[in-house]
Amino acid sequence: MPRTNPGPPAPAAVLCGLGGWVPPRVVTNDELAARLDTDDTWIRTRTGIRTRHVAEPGQATSDLAVEAGRLALRSAGGVSADAVIVTTTTPDRPCPATAPVVASRLGLAGAAAFDIGAVCTGFVYGLATAAGLITSGVAERVLLIGADTYSTIVDPLDRTNAIIFGDGAGAVVLRAGDPDEPGAVGHFELGSDGAHEDLITVAAGGSRRRATAVETTHAERHFAMRGKEVYRHAVTRMAASARTTLDQAGWKIGDVDHFVPHQANLRILHSVADELGLPRERCVANVDTVGNTGAASIPLALADAVGRQHISVGDRLLLTAFGGGLTWGSCLLTWPELADPPQPERTTP
Numbered sequence: 001m002p003r004t005n006p007g008p009p010a011p012a013a014v015l016c017g018l019g020g021w022v023p024p025r026v027v028t029n030d031e032l033a034a035r036l037d038t039d040d041t042w043i044r045t046r047t048g049i050r051t052r053h054v055a056e057p058g059q060a061t062s063d064l065a066v067e068a069g070r071l072a073l074r075s076a077g078g079v080s081a082d083a084v085i086v087t088t089t090t091p092d093r094p095c096p097a098t099a100p101v102v103a104s105r106l107g108l109a110g111a112a113a114f115d116i117g118a119v120c121t122g123f124v125y126g127l128a129t130a131a132g133l134i135t136s137g138v139a140e141r142v143l144l145i146g147a148d149t150y151s152t153i154v155d156p157l158d159r160t161n162a163i164i165f166g167d168g169a170g171a172v173v174l175r176a177g178d179p180d181e182p183g184a185v186g187h188f189e190l191g192s193d194g195a196h197e198d199l200i201t202v203a204a205g206g207s208r209r210r211a212t213a214v215e216t217t218h219a220e221r222h223f224a225m226r227g228k229e230v231y232r233h234a235v236t237r238m239a240a241s242a243r244t245t246l247d248q249a250g251w252k253i254g255d256v257d258h259f260v261p262h263q264a265n266l267r268i269l270h271s272v273a274d275e276l277g278l279p280r281e282r283c284v285a286n287v288d289t290v291g292n293t294g295a296a297s298i299p300l301a302l303a304d305a306v307g308r309q310h311i312s313v314g315d316r317l318l319l320t321a322f323g324g325g326l327t328w329g330s331c332l333l334t335w336p337e338l339a340d341p342p343q344p345e346r347t348t349p
Contacts, residue, residue: 013131013142014183015333017079017173018342019071020303021064022053022166022290029163036159043163048266052166052291055149060092061169065102065147068169068299072143073106076173077339083112083139085130087122087295089324090149091115094205102145112139119200120262120323121190122146122295123170127319127331128188130174145171148294153202155222164265165223166291170299182314183336187249189241190329196233200225200324234268237328238320239275245330246318253277258311262321263287263297272320284310294323307342311335 028051029040043049055064065086073079084106086099099113112133118125123146130142147169154161177184203220205211211221238261246253259282261269266287273283286304293300298319305311313335320330 009179010135011176012179012184012186013127013134013174014177014181015172015185015336016175016183016338017072017074017076018171018299018303018306018338019068019075020168020170020296020300020342021067021071022168022293022300023055023059023064025054025056026051027054032163035157036162038159038163046265046267047164048288049164049291050288053168054151055167059149061088061090061147061149062092062098062101062105064149064167064169065098065145065171066105068147068171068296069102069106069143069145071342072145072171072173075338075340075342076175079141079173081108081111081141081143081173083130083133083142084108085114085116085126085142085144087116087118087126087144087146088148089117089119089122089294090152106143108143118295118323118327119325120264120292120294120297121321121325121327121329122323123298124188124319124321124329124331125190125327126295127185128190128329131185131188134174134176141173141175143171143173145169146295146297146299148296150223150292150294153223155218158222160227161223161225164292166293168290168293168296168300170296170303172299181336182334185331185333187245188329188331189244189248191237191241191327193326196326197324199230199233199326231268233326234264234322235271235275237326238272238322238330241328241330242272242276242318242320245332249332251316251332255316256282256318257315258282258284258305258317260284260298260301260317260319262323263290263301264292264322303342306338313337
């Protein structure tokens with residue numbers, strides 16, 4: 001049989017822009033202690049968090065997403081995008097999706113736009129989805145935004161969760177490029193286990209259970225998490241996912257210059273690093289100043305680290321996340337040169 005020409009290799013998704021934005025309002029541990037039965041030392045000891053940013057009343061997830069998206073597009077050299085993905089647990093409305101609104105406000109009307117709901121793993125799931133759009137030829141350039149306003153679903157009097165979460169948005173631009181060039185994302189590992197759906201949840205508000213005040217309790221209408229079990233699953237799943245991804249790429253743990261995990265809390269970050277045998281100083285963390293920002297946490301941590309020049313061109317990165325669902329995922333990339341790198345004040349005012 002005659003040989004067929006395989007044609008040119010499929011393009012890879014290459015990261016070329018990065019931006020992060022948090023609301024100006026800073027909430028300190030002392031401010032929380034004034035209304036909760038706790039204090040600054042207790043919070044810092046258990047979470048490593050000192051401050052978090054909170055959206056103002058009326059400020060929606062799309063507002064944060066637009067700010068981060070605009071910075072990412074600027075970082076990529078003022079480019080456009082033909083697809084917009086917003087990954088979030090706190091969409092503006094149950095219907096429609098938040099992404100089309102964000103795309104329109106960014107001047108990207110006509111672009112493909114949709115949301116991803118994978119809770120705190122959303123950004124890694126989003127990277128894999130964006131890579132698929134680019135590799136398949138559906139999109140040439142994708143704007144991926146992780147944005148969450150957890151202050152809208154966490155009970156402000158919940159001593160367990162109110163101390164952990166903050167609001168924010170982080171974004172990246174991905175373009176079609178060569179698999180071997182810096183910035184190419186790949187070697188993904190994604191997973192889920194819905195048998196543990198009740199570990200991280202907002203019980204009411206969906207089709208399973210309506211969020212009416214008559215039929216549900218106050219607690220069922222707010223975010224809930226079974227902390228001890230989540231901690232165990234988070235460390236185990238993130239470490240296993242990271243190892244699988246490294247094996248796929250043929251990387252050793254010593255090849256990783258920076259470990260960028262979902263910023264759940266400092267104890268989890270350090271426990272995963274220890275489990276992998278990575279020195280803690282290679283763990284990128286800004287959870288101390290912004291808290292757990294859900295799907296925004298990894299791009300916000302990246303933007304902060306790049307802005308402070310803690311990550312340099314050519315550095316090898318391992319990204320790992322874990323969230324409700326349960327969901328988890330990891331991927332690798334070598335850091336590229338950006339047209340307009342983020343500045344520190346853009347991510348942590």
